[in-house]
Amino acid sequence: MTLLLTQRSRLTTPLTIRNAVTSSILSITRTGQQQHHGSYRLFSHTPAAHADFTHAVIGGGVVGLAIAQQLARRSSSHSTLLLERHPAVGTETSSRNSEVIHAGIYYGADSLKTELCIRGKYLLYELCEKHSVPHKRVGKWIVAQNQTQREALQRIHDFCVNEINVPVRWVSAEEAQRREPSVRAEAGILESPTTGIIDSHSLMVCLQGRLEEAGGTVALASAVTAIKPLGDNPKGSEGWELTVRDSSTGETSTITAETIINSAGLGAVDIHNMIVPPEQHKQMFYAKGNYFSYPASSPKVSTLIYPAPEPGAGGLGTHLTLDLAGRIKFGPDVEWVDSPDDLAVNSARLPEAIKEVKKYLPDLDETQLQPDYAGIRPKLGKLGAVAHGKGFVDFVIRKEEGYEGWVNLLNIESPGLTSSLAIAEKVEGLLYG
Numbered sequence: 001m002t003l004l005l006t007q008r009s010r011l012t013t014p015l016t017i018r019n020a021v022t023s024s025i026l027s028i029t030r031t032g033q034q035q036h037h038g039s040y041r042l043f044s045h046t047p048a049a050h051a052d053f054t055h056a057v058i059g060g061g062v063v064g065l066a067i068a069q070q071l072a073r074r075s076s077s078h079s080t081l082l083l084e085r086h087p088a089v090g091t092e093t094s095s096r097n098s099e100v101i102h103a104g105i106y107y108g109a110d111s112l113k114t115e116l117c118i119r120g121k122y123l124l125y126e127l128c129e130k131h132s133v134p135h136k137r138v139g140k141w142i143v144a145q146n147q148t149q150r151e152a153l154q155r156i157h158d159f160c161v162n163e164i165n166v167p168v169r170w171v172s173a174e175e176a177q178r179r180e181p182s183v184r185a186e187a188g189i190l191e192s193p194t195t196g197i198i199d200s201h202s203l204m205v206c207l208q209g210r211l212e213e214a215g216g217t218v219a220l221a222s223a224v225t226a227i228k229p230l231g232d233n234p235k236g237s238e239g240w241e242l243t244v245r246d247s248s249t250g251e252t253s254t255i256t257a258e259t260i261i262n263s264a265g266l267g268a269v270d271i272h273n274m275i276v277p278p279e280q281h282k283q284m285f286y287a288k289g290n291y292f293s294y295p296a297s298s299p300k301v302s303t304l305i306y307p308a309p310e311p312g313a314g315g316l317g318t319h320l321t322l323d324l325a326g327r328i329k330f331g332p333d334v335e336w337v338d339s340p341d342d343l344a345v346n347s348a349r350l351p352e353a354i355k356e357v358k359k360y361l362p363d364l365d366e367t368q369l370q371p372d373y374a375g376i377r378p379k380l381g382k383l384g385a386v387a388h389g390k391g392f393v394d395f396v397i398r399k400e401e402g403y404e405g406w407v408n409l410l411n412i413e414s415p416g417l418t419s420s421l422a423i424a425e426k427v428e429g430l431l432y433g
């Protein structure tokens with residue numbers, strides 16, 4: 001079936017379509033329905049017509065969805081296309097994480113992670129409340145077992161109070177015993193009351209709805225396989241040509257857009273490398289995080305519990321998280337893997353996870369732990385996730401020098417879910433600010 005979308009691109013800057021005829025292979029969702037096959041978009045047959053879209057956002061995870069809806073809602077004279085290689089949005093990292101709304105306390109004073117996490121947390125709670133996206137402000141405890149860890153907590157406390165104005169408070173031994181008697185914290189507890197949890201799937205459904213409501217288009221099963229900047233002064237000044245492969249049929253077509261946004265998560269470096277010359281190619285490193293579920297009813301905990309952060313570690317430590325039904329899971333650890341598809345939980349990591357968890361939950365019944373799921377952090381180096389210690393790598397969100405109309409997002413690891421709405425604001429600012 002051929003579907004001609006009713007909404008056509010209305011562009012302010014006319015651009016030439018190089019490949020005028022594209023009988024599209026893109027599966028499109030409209031009005032919230034996901035159509036995997038049999039629904040096709042027919043692109044313009046007119047030679048020398050305008051670009052097909054104002055914005056092409058590559059990657060339908062939570063960040064791409066947040067950006068696409070932000071750009072689509074900006075103006076009705078703009079058209080926005082979201083391209084996702086899978087038959088549904090949000091099936092990669094955005095559905096394989098801890099679903100924690102982070103407070104923004106780990107990432108150093110001048111980092112994008114701090115700025116966007118704090119702003120993103122505020123925007124996320126606002127959106128959740130407005131659109132009834134399930135979430136809960138459960139709060140989080142960071143626990144110290146020795147003097148060195150206590151000093152790490154003190155640094156976080158001072159940073160929050162003196163530099164970023166994020167609420168934190170010390171929890172007394174008496175309060176700890178009353179609220180969470182199973183939790184061990186020999187040398188102190190720092191509480192972050194603004195930390196929460198969210199149903200990330202509902203969030204993505206909400207964002208997709210906002211995108212479509214604003215006239216945006218979602219193309220599923222549509223993998224971007226090549227990108228060509230049009231115009232030389234600078235590259236991209238006459239727009240961008242994208243080759244898109246229908247993941248179900250293997251057919252390819254081309255579309256044009258005035259601007260492109262690379263928010264392809266684990267595929268973002270591949271997209272980057274499609275555009276820049278070989279000497280500027282980057283490499284991605286994959287830090288898998290394994291989760292183990294804990295269906296036992298005891299010990300019962302109702303606050304998120306994190307160990308004190310280890311300088312230079314690739315993650316925040318194997319923590320206790322809760323879902324909205326109160327179920328406990330532990331993870332994620334950090335396991336460097338060679339492939340973004342290496343998503344099977346590595347059960348060999350279980351003894352190490354048990355050792356870490358027992359430090360703060362000594363009564364854990366280890367026989368009850370079960371492999372749950374794993375997610376992979378898209379890293380630009382085998383480096384730390386928090387600002388203290390060696391080799392912290394920040395989010396990369398920038399217009400690339402020497403190009404027009406390209407915003408590149410790399411290293412969007414944690415706290416990318418929390419930051420998604422703030423990242424969207426930032427991208428809009430880079431394009432139009």
Ligand SMILES: Cc1cc2nc3c(=O)[nH]c(=O)nc-3n(C[C@H](O)[C@H](O)[C@H](O)COP(=O)(O)OP(=O)(O)OC[C@H]3O[C@@H](n4cnc5c(N)ncnc54)[C@H](O)[C@@H]3O)c2cc1C
Nearest residue numbers: 059061062063085094097098100224265267289416417418
């Ligand atoms: C183990 C783990 C725990 C985490 N915990 C938290 C947490 O508690 N709180 C928090 O705030 N953050 C957390 N994060 C980070 C958060 O999950 C991510 O930052 C966020 O989901 C990234 O979203 P994204 O849209 O950039 O990436 P993704 O969700 O990976 O989406 C990218 C999309 O791009 C698509 N794509 C890739 N290449 C192409 C292509 N060529 N053509 C078309 N489409 C393409 C992919 O199919 C994918 O759907 C965690 C991450 C991990 C790994």
